[in-house]
Amino acid sequence: MESQAAQFNFDRQLWDRFISVAQPYFYPRVRYGGWIFFGLLAASMVFVVALMFFVEIGVTLVGQALFPEFFRTLAAGLVEQTERNLASPVLWVAAASLALSSLAFGLVWRQICRRWLQWVLLTFLLFLSLTVNRLNVMISFIFRFIDTALQQKEESTFWQFLIIYGVLIISAIPILVIYRYTRLKLALFWREWLTDYFLDRYFDRRAYYELDSNAANTEIDNPDQRISEDVRSFTGTTLSFLLDILDSILTLYAFTGILYSISRPLAVGLVIYATIGTGIAILAGRKLIKINFDQLRYEADFRYSLVHVRDNAESIAFYQGEDLELRQILNRFAAALRNFNLLIIWQAIIDIFQYAYNYFTRIVPYVIVAPLYFSGVRDFGTITQATIAFSQVLSALSIVANQIQSISSFAAGINRLGSFYEALENPALRQLRPRESTIQTRIAPQLALQQVTLLTPNSERTLVRDLSLTLEAGQRLLIVGASGSGKSSLLRAIAGLWNNGQGSIARPDTTEMLFLPQKPYMLLGSLRDQLLYPGRRRDLSDADLLRVLAQVNLADLPERVGGFDVEKDWASTLSLGEQQRLAFARILITQPRYAILDEATSALDVANEKLLYLQLQHLNTTYVSVGHRPTLLAYHDLVLELQGNAAWKLWSAADYGARLALAG
Numbered sequence: 028m029e030s031q032a033a034q035f036n037f038d039r040q041l042w043d044r045f046i047s048v049a050q051p052y053f054y055p056r057v058r059y060g061g062w063i064f065f066g067l068l069a070a071s072m073v074f075v076v077a078l079m080f081f082v083e084i085g086v087t088l089v090g091q092a093l094f095p096e097f098f099r100t101l102a103a104g105l106v107e108q109t110e111r112n113l114a115s116p117v118l119w120v121a122a123a124s125l126a127l128s129s130l131a132f133g134l135v136w137r138q139i140c141r142r143w144l145q146w147v148l149l150t151f152l153l154f155l156s157l158t159v160n161r162l163n164v165m166i167s168f169i170f171r172f173i174d175t176a177l178q179q180k181e182e183s184t185f186w187q188f189l190i191i192y193g194v195l196i197i198s199a200i201p202i203l204v205i206y207r208y209t210r211l212k213l214a215l216f217w218r219e220w221l222t223d224y225f226l227d228r229y230f231d232r233r234a235y236y237e238l239d240s241n242a243a244n245t246e247i248d249n250p251d252q253r254i255s256e257d258v259r260s261f262t263g264t265t266l267s268f269l270l271d272i273l274d275s276i277l278t279l280y281a282f283t284g285i286l287y288s289i290s291r292p293l294a295v296g297l298v299i300y301a302t303i304g305t306g307i308a309i310l311a312g313r314k315l316i317k318i319n320f321d322q323l324r325y326e327a328d329f330r331y332s333l334v335h336v337r338d339n340a341e342s343i344a345f346y347q348g349e350d351l352e353l354r355q356i357l358n359r360f361a362a363a364l365r366n367f368n369l370l371i372i373w374q375a376i377i378d379i380f381q382y383a384y385n386y387f388t389r390i391v392p393y394v395i396v397a398p399l400y401f402s403g404v405r406d407f408g409t410i411t412q413a414t415i416a417f418s419q420v421l422s423a424l425s426i427v428a429n430q431i432q433s434i435s436s437f438a439a440g441i442n443r444l445g446s447f448y449e450a451l452e453n454p455a456l457r458q459l460r461p462r463e464s465t466i467q468t469r470i471a472p473q474l475a476l477q478q479v480t481l482l483t484p485n486s487e488r489t490l491v492r493d494l495s496l497t498l499e500a501g502q503r504l505l506i507v508g509a510s511g512s513g514k515s516s517l518l519r520a521i522a523g524l525w526n527n528g529q530g531s532i533a534r535p536d537t538t539e540m541l542f543l544p545q546k547p548y549m550l551l552g553s554l555r556d557q558l559l560y561p562g563r564r565r566d567l568s569d570a571d572l573l574r575v576l577a578q579v580n581l582a583d584l585p586e587r588v589g590g591f592d593v594e595k596d597w598a599s600t601l602s603l604g605e606q607q608r609l610a611f612a613r614i615l616i617t618q619p620r621y622a623i624l625d626e627a628t629s630a631l632d633v634a635n636e637k638l639l640y641l642q643l644q645h646l647n648t649t650y651v652s653v654g655h656r657p658t659l660l661a662y663h664d665l666v667l668e669l670q671g672n673a674a675w676k677l678w679s680a681a682d683y684g685a686r687l688a689l690a691g
Contacts, residue, residue, distance in 0.1 A: 041316075077128070157277045166195060171408030293413065297417065479530035482527045493530075498651065503650050506518075507667070579609070606630075622649075666683040
């Protein structure tokens with residue numbers, strides 16, 4: 028499994044993995060790209076704050092013109108503050124901030140020109156977040172005035188500010204809805220981009236094969252879960268945390284001044300308290316990261332065991348293997364339950380800390396501000412405003428302490444996606460172990476093996492030693508040998524799937540070759556998709572496809588299944604013999620220069636086998652077959668016999684047939 032060293036901590040490796048997955052959507056992975064990415068985030072925040080400064084001035088001036096009486100009596104302080112801002116250097120600082128932040132994006136426009144939408148949406152979300160924060164600040168003042176009016180029994184003032192509060196709430200509702208909608212859309216766009224990003228690399232250079240995800244000691248388990256569930260969770264959670272962090276910064280900007288103006292000891296003490304709480308939460312969260320990481324793996328293994336039963340239902344039924352399959356599934360489920368029980372225990376410990384952390388602080392503003400009220404330094408409404416400001420600042424400073432469970436689960440997902448990213452980006456990490464030597468493969472007009480020594484991937488056994496042969500165009504080679512002698516393995520080496528060993532293999536490009544395994548691959552799709560797979564030709568009509576099916580003795584198949592465009596589970600709909608004939612139809616459609624057949628007619632009777640090989644000979648396709656039936660000799664010129672213990676011998680088909688006749 029993945030390395031445990033330094034993996035389950037809030038450390039540099041976790042941070043690097045997060046950046047490697049998160050950054051490319053917003054900025055390319057180039058030298059100093061991380062610094063530029065965060066610099067652009069900072070520029071976005073500066074732009075939003077400066078823009079809000081001018082928006083507030085504009086709203087105040089327009090409101091003063093439309094409602095002069097309201098701004099003269101109830102909002103006189105807001106007018107005075109606007110006038111001071113217009114006359115102060117802050118106006119020029121804000122203007123310069125707008126210009127410089129815009130310039131920052133202009134300097135890197137070539138790198139982000141294809142990423143403009145995500146930056147526009149992210150900046151818009153920040154602006155909406157700051158708008159909500161400014162509304163919260165106004166609400167804190169409104170409740171201060173409401174409570175003071177209640178205490179002083181100023182009924183008209185009370186109702187006026189209550190109406191203002193209602194107007195603000197009505198204004199805030201569409202802003203909050205737009206904010207949530209935009210955030211979900213940005214997360215959806217990001218998921219689409221990141222899923223395409225991983226899928227492109229997963230299918231590039233046969234990474235899906237090289238990763239060997241089904242092996243017991245695989246480095247990367249359950250890639251399907253990582254691409255589907257982990258990517259979805261990563262994009263949604265990352266965006267949520269990113270906006271929460273940026274919102275916390277904006278909240279501190281909006282409320283710290285209010286809290287500090289009411290009571291300096293309250294503001295300083297709050298910072299110290301939140302810092303200690305965050306440190307404790309991080310220490311506890313390190314354990315939760317590993318537990319959540321294991322839980323994701325156990326749940327994926329349990330789900331895969333159920334999918335495995337579904338995909339192999341018929342074989343299990345034939346073997347009557349229900350009891351064993353049930354035990355294996357229950358064992359995987361039990362592992363998930365045991366780990367989840369451990370997760371519950373640690374979550375309970377975290378809950379105790381969080382409840383104590385949050386409940387204790389509720390009394391603090393009253394303890395510090397109440398004496399100021401009793402001494403006449405502050406009015407009654409200040410207590411309410413101090414409580415609101417204290418709660419907002421505490422929430423902003425305690426984002427880690429309050430969300431440590433979510434952050435720990437998120438960190439586990441980062442490790443899974445990060446290690447997957449590393450394996451896909453670095454081909455060396457795909458191998459289970461380093462190899463001292465490999466078989467060299469090169470593109471050539473014909474198939475030729477020179478001094479090839481082939482080993483199993485774990486290097487425990489030599490399958491063939493110093494094999495040399497050349498297959499001229501139009502020749503047909505049959506590979507025979509006892510089970511386990513390395514026949515299919517040699518085909519894997521020709522295809523470039525196995526390269527552990529020595530020597531060289533020259534072969535045509537894979538686009539000029541077609542490989543047929545013993546159990547044909549039936550993709551998810553229609554009958555037309557099955558025939559045209561792997562998609563090198565798409566210009567065939569229904570009549571063309573019917574003619575090909577007739578050549579492989581499947582002329583009635585379209586009528587029997589409901590047409591060429593009906594989608595079915597073809598692996599269970601068709602018998603193995605029908606699947607093998609369908610695979611031969613792909614050869615007739617694709618017409619490759621070379622065909623590699625791994626017991627591709629093992630489920631067919633002799634008559635159908637003859638039919639298919641005669642069709643293949645009419646194409647003048649050079650082919651290599653693996654098989655056991657003596658009847659196959661009639662369709663081949665050469666026979667490569669793998670004799671065991673890495674020995675081999677090349678025969679003509681006639682000589683090998685004569686040898687069999689003498690032996691039998």
